[in-house]
Amino acid sequence: MSVLEVNDLRVRFRVQSPLQALVRGNADPFIDAVRQVSFSIEEGKTFTLVGESGSGKSTLALAVARLLPSAEGSIKFNGSEVTSMSDSELMDYRKQISMMWQNPVGSLSPRMKVGSLITEPYKIHGLNDRDRKAEGRRLLEMVGLPAHFSQRYPHQLSGGQARRVGVARALALSPKLIIADEPTAGLDVSVQGEILNLLNKVQDDLGVSMFVITHNLNVVRHISDHTAIMYLGRFLEIGPTDTLFAEPKHPYTSALLAANPEPDPDALREQLELKGEVPSLLNRPSGCEFHTRCPFVQSQCKDALPELAGEESHHYRCYFPIAE
Amino acid sequence: MLIYCIKRIGLGILIVMLAVTLLFFMIHLVPGDPARILLGPRATPELIASMSQQLGLDKPLPIQILMFFANLFRGDMGMDVITNRPVADIVFGQLPYTLSLILTAIIGAALIGIPLGCYSAINRNSLADRVTGILSVACITAPAFVVALYSLLIFAVYLKWFPAVGAGEKGDFGDQVAHLVLPAFAIGLSWVGYLSRLVRASMLEVMGENHIRTARAYGLPERLVVFRYALKLAVLPTVTVIGVGMGFLLSAAVFTEIVFARPGLGKLIFDSISTRNYPVVMGSVLVSTILFVISTTISDLINAWLDPRIRASL
């Protein structure tokens, strides 16, 4: 059963004030940060979203958490519609999802001690019957931090430790879904592994579903079941992680794979270098939005946007998918 | 950029209108008949009646405000209750004295303060820097009227280097300049300190930025790094501050004009209060407020124009 189901989601931002739009004669002073996005997350599974900066991946996460309004589409959590929730329903929703933020130290309130930080969800949701001290110890133990850490302030933590505190807080209310935005950003490779192992362990122990956002494809394959590749707010390819790695269909996916070289000087690399840079959301390219950088572009690509196609659970948005 | 200009000027006009409304309500908030208050001790029933007529006191409040604005727009700020001359004439007659005082002070302060700040920033933590730092703080904190009193006491009364009172003979430029020195010094002194501290701080901040490290890493001569790469960025905040500084200088000018018995807006307000000549008081406050809004608006526009990042984003 799926915990989260997102259908045809669209998130828009205003880029010009009404006055500016009027003066510049712009009838549509909005940009689409997320467009036509559909996916679902199964219970106890991990869904990973991969995209470069500006692809709209964090926006999508915020929209799912309803920290940003969505313009169109539906977000269903355990069958109930998130976009139309009342305030009290929303409180209940917030109890069942939790977020891990990009900046491990910056997402912790600087003047609070770790002990109060990780038990804050209990206070916010009025769960006063719990023994907060004991809960704090339990959570710290769960993420592998010694109990005396509850007396520390965020700035006294290393990146990896702060990240663990973030995981502890995310686990406090035993959520159904954890949304993790770049869980390994800013961490050294030796620490990256620790955090990914922790996330895997948490999932194995508690059966929680995860929605992970990252720009690093290498991180994805060891933690996720399903993966989507996002570009300019749209999914270009989505499917089971193993399939995606073994047989990428979209040229962008295979370029991303090639862009993460392994540390082997003799490795034979199928180099697929992309031209240019990500275009601005302010002027989306016509047709297939990837055509400006695609090494295999054809005239057809510039005319119309390809639909998501493919077999079973593996879909891609390309007229000329890479053959096996 | 055009949109920004329109917006910023529009905001300025809006602020002036709000300020006028606020002044208008201040008169009405005070208990009693506004006409009687405005007329002060000379209020005869006939005068009150004609004043009420002029202000439209018999009409509803919104209409009164509109009338107030309409009069203002025509440059009519009412009549002086004592001489019965138009307030506008009186106020604009005094304006040049205040303007010349303020501009002299701010230009002088900028000419001394900015190089001083640069020097301190470049020779950071040297003895000269520390001494300048302490002196600057002392200058900033010295209230303008105290400086005015001391300069009057020392340079005019005891040493007799400069004239003590007035603004000098009309037409005699040298005399006018001599009369300008002490008052301008009195209100400019704290700005020398303030600007030097400001320039020093923003200079040090800019010097710590990555692109300065880049410029040095490419071996650019230090002179070029400081004066072309750092100073251009470091003076940006000064422009804004000088605009806001006009308001402080207008305030400080009140004291100095009184201490040196120099004609100007501040002296005018002070004298009008003692004769309860309220229309003149309100007119002067209004004009100085407009002056202040104009100067902050201009400095914001200059600032936006100087910084290519802002210029492009507007």
Added chain:
Amino acid sequence: MLQAIKRICGDPLGLVGLFLVALMVLSAVLASVIAPYDPIALNIIDRLQGPSFKHLLGTDQLGRDLFSRVLFGGQVALKIALISISIALCIGVVLGMIAGFGPRWLDNIIMLLFDTIRSFPTVMFALATVALVGPSLSTVVVIIVITSIPTYGRVVRTQTLSIKSNEYIQAELAMGASTFRILSMHLLPNVVGPLFILASMDIPTVIALEAGLSFLGMGVKPPTPSWGSILNDGYNLIRNTPWPIIAGSIPLVLVTLGFTFLGESLRDLIDPKLRKSL
């Protein structure tokens, strides 16, 4: 706290500031004990004297002891400064947080209001107000409160806006924390530090404004002693004796210096980022 005092003592200017401020506060609080004379008692025989052991700072044109008047004047100045700054601080914090955290339109309205108040040159505004309602101690307080609110409000708003964009506020929102909780638990503690420093550096400005208004006869009503009115007496007597000017200005200058040095020292202590640039 103890460490803070230690650090200030390590900074010579901060130490001087602390000493001057302590001196001012003590002499103001103990004015009635220290003062050798009644500050408003007339003594025409001893008028216009220079400093002597009998009258440490001399006497004014009515023969009142200037040293005693300076002590009590300090009391008045400190009282006005503390009362008005506390009131302005409270209102400024509330308005600033509302502007920074609330909806855009409310922010615009509050900022427009702040800009309008700031567009009056302070002293001109004060004179206009005094002209309408008459000079008194409470008028001075009201004027200072009104003109200071925008300063604090703007600082709080800027801080709120920058803190609001931090991830930890987003994190609180995502956990479902109420606006009140975010404002009181997460914003306020991070805003007050810089604000207190700003306020402490504002005390000299306020004292100078009070003295200035009293100097013009638009502040505290005579015969209440005020540094400003002592200076006014001195101005009128400037061709006869310099002593009232000196007596009125020395405490004023020392106190403004004291609070500024202390404030800068505190700022460097609390905000290491600023320390780097000073």
Added chain:
Amino acid sequence: MSKNVLTIRNLSVNYQTDQGTLQAMRNVNIDVPKGSIVGVVGESGCGKSTLISTIIRLLATNADIPNGEVDFEGRDILTLSEDEMRKLRGDRLSIVFQDPMSSLNPVLTIGKQMTDIQYRDKKTMAQKRQRSINMLESVGIPDPASRLNQYPHEFSGGMRQRIAIAMALQAEPSLLIADEPTTALDATLEVQIIHLLKQLQSTIGCSVLFISHHLGVIAELCDYVVVIYAGEVVEEGTVSDVFKRPQHPYTEKLLECDPANIAQKTRELPTIPGNVPDLVSLPSGCIFKDRCHTKIDRCDNERPQRIDAADKHYVSCHLRSPQ
């Protein structure tokens, strides 16, 4: 020796901090042979940025250099006067910084900044501009002549890093230092920049000291690699030697940890337990002993010496010492 453009010998750098003396780098040796690309790899806090600042002599004011020499083209950089040093910078010795967003002056046009750094050349303004245009063209900036009049904020991150490279190579230096030039960029842009660097390096024939924490990039770009841990060089050698046959346990672990290197999908990723030691109070013996999985008694008290493990392959580890 003369085969090297840059030879660093026994270099140590300390910082005076409130907590005490922080020994950021200790007895570091690095060789950059002529015409080669040397990668320096290490995790955060290992002293990479201190190393760069020392070479270009722009260290923070609280830093001092108790011992060591930095030989650049036969001269010890550390003994040069400020003026002599300035003559080298941007001419024989150039650098590309990490953050392309902040490393260009925001209020001057690209053209101004590019012609300014040619202040040494006695050419006309038009010639200098032409040189800048050619340079921008060679780093792949379309329509360089008109873009010369634009400000940095009008360029994207990838473009700015190209401009920074163009500026650094404008004087055809003999050594280019690249301080994580691709870390702030997306992966697909990273590939572009790496290829650009490699191509320019071979046309100009300069040497490159390439700092990175990204092992894959080092493997792809560099000829030699130096592995730094907590301010000490633990291993150095040709890329294929070090990456194929790592001799130091830290290098070994680091390679193992790189997710790109893990071929099999796994739920249990390798890690290096523990933290980097506090450089204010250095532990005795080997710097890596607390996190090492192959620690022996000797590691506790005795500092390992630099050992020749193979041809041009050096390592500092007791396990490899002949005793």
